[in-house]
Amino acid sequence: MPEPTPQLIDRFGRHINYVRLSVTDRCDLRCVYCMAEDMTFLPRAQVLTLEEIARLGRCLSELGVTKLRVTGGEPLVRRNVLWLFEQLGALPGIRDLTLTTNGTQLPKYAQALKAAGVTRINISLDSLRPDRFRAITRKGELKQVQAGIDAALAAGFARVKLNSVILRHRNDDEVCDLVRFALARGMDLSFIEEMPLGQIGDHDRAEAYYSSDEIRRDLSQHFELIPTTETTGGPSRYWRVAGHETKIGFISPHSHNFCADCNRVRVTAEGRLLLCLGQEHSADLRRALRANPSDDERVKQAIRDAMAIKPRGHDFDLTEQPIIFRHMNATGG
């Protein structure tokens, strides 16, 4: 298939071909780095309907977007979400339809997601110890997520990757075990530095910060890591474990700035087009969708116009109060 003509180009010449769509801010877990224990979720009327999200997906694909990632909140807790995957999976311009999930619902959905056209899945897993897993997620059952991982592997996606947020004194001593778990299953694994999104009330983020360099130092005592030049245009930098296909990614918003190659934007569950994870610049696509129910061109123009306000980059600072008051679940991680 020929490369589609990119229509979304920002002031810095970056081509936007990747959009992360948050389909809900709700979740069945309460991970300590993502949410406060007691959360107020959005009223239904403020959240885009599945039909609106599908329409947005169509507009984005017509603007040259080739990769969509469905995220949340927990996308698989939204009722009828499978219908949305079927719509997005049928869009001719979308080459890569991916999902980020906490895995709890995968035993139920993995096969159907594959049939709908989902190509790759990222599953969050921060600990292999049931008590710790429960403490970090505040309510999760490790067994349920492990069953989800097995279901995803059995369904035959092109890639199933694990995401682990590493926090000092919580799970930093598990990085080697997590790598062994991934190696045994032929899966990739990305380690994520915690980002200062929203007040979470559980821990001091500067104290909990465990850098990618520290993780690599810990891993290098047990594994031979070979750097690769591979990039997805995102924040991950990849290493390979010698003798294995498994890739180990490091998502390091603090220690390595990745903004110069940014190719992505996000849409929140409310339909706010966020131009940068670490800034508040946004455009209201819900208004554009609802004001123009049968005119996709107006919606597409609103998206094109928003490119003019995509900022050069984020400025996360762990020593300051968060400048971003949205939680990750509202942002679409």
Ligand code: SAM
């Ligand atoms: N519920 C799904 C899940 O957990 O995979 C999808 C949404 S979740 C917000 C997406 C990713 O963001 C997860 O891998 C999660 O670990 C990560 N995440 C959440 N809050 C974060 C934070 N403050 N800093 C870094 N990563 C975070």
Ligand code: SF4
């Ligand atoms: Fe839910 Fe994912 Fe946030 Fe955990 S990281 S609370 S699973 S949205």
